[in-house]
Amino acid sequence: MVRKYSPSASKDVKRAMHKRKAGTLRSGRSGKKVTSRKQAIAIGLSEARSKGKKVPKRKSG
Numbered sequence: 001m002v003r004k005y006s007p008s009a010s011k012d013v014k015r016a017m018h019k020r021k022a023g024t025l026r027s028g029r030s031g032k033k034v035t036s037r038k039q040a041i042a043i044g045l046s047e048a049r050s051k052g053k054k055v056p057k058r059k060s061g
Contacts, residue, residue: 013044
């Protein structure tokens with residue numbers, strides 16, 4: 001069984017979740033405060049992707 005996500009990608013998501021909990025996580029262009037758990041996870045995964053870590057591609061459609 002092969003891992004879908006790298007352990008370092010999990011750390012990025014964890015950091016985003018902690019930032020959301022502290023109320024300091026902001027969304028991309030608008031800069032609005034993120035309150036959604038799903039959105040925080042998406043931001044963490046997106047950051048991991050941009051750093052080149054092992055994360056599956058986004059689902060399209």
